[in-house]
Amino acid sequence: MEPPKGFWATLWSFLCFLPFFLGLLLLGIVKGTLLCPFVCLIVTLGNSAVILGLWPAHAVWTYYCIARTKQFGPVLKLILAVGVSIILVLWPLAGIFGSILVGAGYGFLAPIMATFDAVGGGKENNLIHCFLDGTWSTIKGSFTVVRDFKDVCFHSYFSIMDDLRLHDPPNGEPYEIRLRYIPGACMIGLLGIMVDMPMITLIAICKSPCMILKGWNRLFHDLIGREGPFLETACVPFAGLAILLWPLAVALAVAASIVSSFLLGAYAAVIAYQETSVKMGIAYIISSLSMFDEYSNDVLAMREGSCFPRHRYRKNESLHASSFTRPASSRRGSQDGKNPPSRATSFKNGILELKPLKLLDHLFLECKHHGERLVAQGVIQYEDIKESQSSKGGRSRIINIGLPAYSILQALLFSAKANSDGLVLSDNTEITTENRPKDKIFDWFFDPLMILKEQIKAQDYSEEEEKYLSKLVLLLGGDSRRMNNLDNQSPPLDRRKRAEINAFARRLQGITKSLSRYPTARRRFDDLVQSLLEDLEMKLGSIQSANKAQVQHVRSGIAQMFSQRSFRMSKITKSSRQEAQLVNNVV
Known part of the structure; x- marks a missing residue:
């Protein structure tokens, strides 16, 4: 449209x-x-x-x-x-x-x-x-x-x-x-709160009228032109409510600035404790005002920079760009009225497809696909699935941790072979640093996975080593008997290579364990386990039915053979009796 x-x-x-x-x-x-x-x-x-x-x-x-x-x-x-x-x-x-x-x-x-x-x-x-x-x-x-x-x-x-x-x-x-540094750090933290709270509150209040006018200007421009958030029907309620409640949103932003000022000021105690220097804590208090001022100017597309000085507050490292600021190349552009962004992009198709929950759904679809295959191969057994549903909280690491880690590993291997800059899913969707969900929680999992993918590229595993790594990721921490069988069937590896593969598998399982703590992960995982259990019971039921039919066929064949043999024996016995009677008559 x-x-x-x-x-x-x-x-x-x-x-x-x-x-x-x-x-x-x-x-x-x-x-x-x-x-x-x-x-x-x-x-x-x-x-x-x-x-x-x-x-x-x-x-x-x-x-x-x-x-x-x-x-x-x-x-x-x-x-x-x-x-x-x-x-x-x-x-x-x-x-x-x-x-x-x-x-x-x-x-x-x-x-x-x-x-x-x-x-x-x-x-x-x-x-x-x-x-x-x-x-x-x-x-x-x-x-x-x-x-x-x-x-x-x-x-x-x-x-x-x-x-x-x-x-x-x-x-x-x-x-x-270190107890001797606690009093000085507490004093610096209190000083930071006393300085940062009133100053940041004053900055936020002074810039709130500009935020109201610029926000209304952009929202009304989009409303009249049916552009931006008003282009897609699913986004209309958010955009319409944003116009009506924009002053309330600005008031909440000011309140959030006041709350953040308390945290920013109190963080001076952490700086003073870490650097064991009261001077560094005071330098941070002044620099935090500059960081907040620059960040607010960036958000409101105002003049870059700040009237507050910024000092170095770390001894052993250079003053890095704070999380409050972004590169100058990305500050304007989208907020510059002369060069507005393209509005023809569908919000529904361009943004919602890469939400974290959508990617979590895809992960569990991959788990179901690989789980069905591993169940059919006999790698995952009936006892593993039942143990994951036990009242002990699901202690089966093979299902709870190993299967999701195995699915993630297959995506990493495929992405490394495709020489992708990001993570390639089974439906050929590529997640990169540009289109990944802008979610801090997602970054906790995405960035370590990218590091593991680069390690896979650097190691250049052979096909046998990939199979061994896949089974190790699945079975590590599970049944010791199957782990011993896996070690006996492993390809010839030196001690260093084996240690690297084991460390890689443990790292991937650790990331997967953290992912299992995501709020919706447990519910989706229970549905996955129930689906695998139903598939396995159906498979076992069909095998048992086939076995029963085969046994019944064998039994009927044996019975028929014995009945035919009895019939032949009865005929032989009858003919023998007739011959004996004939001999008696002749005699």
């Missing part, structure tokens, strides 16, 4: 679109208002039950893991125990209050988005879908939210704490706090 050309065409498009948009918005608001109380009640009650039910276990297990871990020294353990006590006291209140907000927001916004999506998804009977879409699906989605929250509180939490309790310190020495 191309935007209209010319003033009158643009005006006519706007006049036709405005009542259509207002009608859908009103219908979505009505649906959201009706469903919001029920969804909020489901999410609040469900999450509250999970929080209160697991709170005793969380408290006991947290203290136990802190006491038993080898990664922290005694002083740091004591300080962590005090800090954790405060968190545990506040957790039920914060969790329940957050559940109320999440339930209310989801119950109100989900029907609105579904209403707009009903007319933009190529569906038949759009009028019926406008009224029905977002009703029952929102109710089911509220139960899904509760289940994902339960998985995070139960599966992800205990998995993280087990790593804390069982792993050794990275460098062999536990982390410890």
